[in-house]
Amino acid sequence: MEVASASAEPGRTWNSPHWTADDIGPDFAPMLDAMRVFHHRLAGARLPDDLTEEMRGIFERLGERLLEHQVPEERQIAGRIDIPGRGQLLVPNYELDAVEPDFLAGRLTYGRHFLGRNGAVYGGAIPLLFDSVLGRLANGPGRPASRTAYLHVDYRSITPIETELRFTAEVARQEGRKRFIRGTLSHGGTLCADVDALFLVLRPHQR
Numbered sequence: 001m002e003v004a005s006a007s008a009e010p011g012r013t014w015n016s017p018h019w020t021a022d023d024i025g026p027d028f029a030p031m032l033d034a035m036r037v038f039h040h041r042l043a044g045a046r047l048p049d050d051l052t053e054e055m056r057g058i059f060e061r062l063g064e065r066l067l068e069h070q071v072p073e074e075r076q077i078a079g080r081i082d083i084p085g086r087g088q089l090l091v092p093n094y095e096l097d098a099v100e101p102d103f104l105a106g107r108l109t110y111g112r113h114f115l116g117r118n119g120a121v122y123g124g125a126i127p128l129l130f131d132s133v134l135g136r137l138a139n140g141p142g143r144p145a146s147r148t149a150y151l152h153v154d155y156r157s158i159t160p161i162e163t164e165l166r167f168t169a170e171v172a173r174q175e176g177r178k179r180f181i182r183g184t185l186s187h188g189g190t191l192c193a194d195v196d197a198l199f200l201v202l203r204p205h206q207r
């Protein structure tokens with residue numbers, strides 16, 4: 001496995017995929033999909049003691065096996081591969097329907113893992129999505145690496161779980177190192193949340 005692009009180099013961009021599907025075995029993406037389903041079912045379950053004990057043993061054994069496969073950040077797959085979900089489990093998986101230099105649009109469904117209360121998505125899971133989507137646009141092709149300076153999220157109405165939602169992100173304007181990006185999250189014709197964000201292009205000494 002060669003590092004296809006090193007994000008730690010000066011003048012770097014973060015948009016290039018570091019790894020391709022060829023760098024992982026055929027079971028990696030399906031394994032993560034199975035883990036996502038597991039997260040949702042675990043959040044929704046009342047477990048009997050014997051099953052809880054069995055699961056604890058399985059996780060402890062698997063965790064031990066993962067210890068011997070730990071790698072430095074620049075060699076990790078999670079979040080650095082151009083497959084749906086980017087090979088990570090932190091940010092909810094989404095699909096992109098429109099990818100333009102200054103605009104992105106897509107869809108996602110928050111599963112039970114992201115439930116707050118009363119059928120509504122946990123509030124913090126919404127800026128998590130926005131940071132990922134807007135960050136992707138801010139760090140799009142040809143744009144040098146930038147980091148989030150602020151994300152201002154307004155919650156306009158309840159965001160339902162287990163329902164398809166749509167999001168947009170667009171570059172509002174650029175002023176020197178500052179990239180102002182805004183976005184929306186909607187359910188049908190209802191605006192659930194919107195965001196105004198500032199991304200700052202990193203200076204050479206910044207990481």
Ligand SMILES: CCCCCCCCCC(=O)SCCNC(=O)CCNC(=O)[C@H](O)C(C)(C)COP(=O)(O)OP(=O)(O)OC[C@H]1O[C@@H](n2cnc3c(N)ncnc32)[C@H](O)[C@@H]1OP(=O)(O)O
Nearest residue numbers: 014015131132135136139146147148149150198200203206
């Ligand atoms: C394809 C996939 C790509 C995936 C991308 C994922 C992207 C994810 C992005 C992230 O989540 S990054 C993690 C969260 N962000 C951070 O941890 C950033 C932490 N903060 C910093 O590192 C620095 O504060 C930062 C680089 C953002 C800015 O530091 P600088 O020293 O470069 O800023 P400086 O003080 O020189 O300010 C530059 C300008 O920005 C303005 N500014 C800085 N921070 C601001 C702020 N928070 N609000 C408003 N304005 C701000 C500042 O006033 C100034 O304006 P003027 O030029 O007009 O004077």
